[in-house]
Amino acid sequence: DTGVSQDPRHKITKRGQNVTFRCDPISEHNRLYWYRQTLGQGPEFLTYFQNEAQLEKSRLLSDRFSAERPKGSFSTLEIQRTEQGDSAMYLCASSLVQTASNEKLFFGSGTQLSVL
Amino acid sequence: AQKITQTQPGMFVQEKEAVTLDCTYDTSDPSYGLFWYKQPSSGEMIFLIYQGSYDQQNATEGRYSLNFQKARKSANLVISASQLGDSAMYFCAMRELDSNYQLIWGAGTKLIIKP
Numbered sequence: 001d002t003g004v005s006q007d008p009r010h011k012i013t014k015r016g017q018n019v020t021f022r023c024d025p026i027s028e029h030n031r032l033y034w035y036r037q038t039l040g041q042g043p044e045f046l047t048y049f050q051n052e053a054q055l056e057k058s059r060l061l062s063d064r065f066s067a068e069r070p071k072g073s074f075s076t077l078e079i080q081r082t083e084q085g086d087s088a089m090y091l092c093a094s095s096l097v098q099t100a101s102n103e104k105l106f107f108g109s110g111t112q113l114s115v116l
Numbered sequence: 117a118q119k120i121t122q123t124q125p126g127m128f129v130q131e132k133e134a135v136t137l138d139c140t141y142d143t144s145d146p147s148y149g150l151f152w153y154k155q156p157s158s159g160e161m162i163f164l165i166y167q168g169s170y171d172q173q174n175a176t177e178g179r180y181s182l183n184f185q186k187a188r189k190s191a192n193l194v195i196s197a198s199q200l201g202d203s204a205m206y207f208c209a210m211r212e213l214d215s216n217y218q219l220i221w222g223a224g225t226k227l228i229i230k231p
Binding site for chain 2: 040041042043044045048056089091093102103104105106107108109110112
């Protein structure tokens with residue numbers, strides 16, 4: 001059983017460039033989440049998918065951020081025109097939903113983005 | 117108001133001792149779930165333990181147990197017989213209906229186990 005994998009592990013980019021991250025969830029999981037985490041903080045919810053449908057996006061999420069999960073399997077998160085404030089760890093998680101309150105998320109190791 | 121409060125930014129504990137990591141929460145929803153995750157320096161969040169608001173008994177998973185005091189709205193994590201590999205960030209999180217069941221996270225506690 002492979003876990004959640006994210007690619008790349010690290011990304012360094014210049015301000016204004018576009019970046020794309022990929023997440024491969026655990027194969028039978030129907031939900032996929034994207035979070036952002038800065039140093040010394042807990043993860044901040046960005047968006048999530050149930051199968052291929054994007055069900056919720058954070059109100060704090062800039063229009064420069066877009067996520068897709070075209071076939072209900074892997075997902076991509078794109079950030080356009082990156083800013084220095086986008087520097088963070090981007091975490092992906094997946095789950096197999098049973099009941100809403102005890103849903104257990106399995107996380108990948110994250111993509112560390114540095115915007116210069 | 118903070119939904120999840122972890123009051124200990126950092127803790128040092130001697131190896132083999134037990135350690136308690138504090139977590140208090142705020143919700144008016146009668147149905148909610150509480151989670152603890154561990155984040156080593158590698159970055160991956162690792163699920164440790166879950167407690168449902170209606171669970172009659174405190175959750176346990178191996179060396180981890182959750183001291184659930186519902187009236188006080190606290191859900192402290194207890195790690196027995198600490199090991200060097202327990203050194204990591206520990207996050208408390210809650211899922212509730214009012215937040216559309218999205219996980220709400222605390223700021224974390226950095227635990228360092230001393231040999």
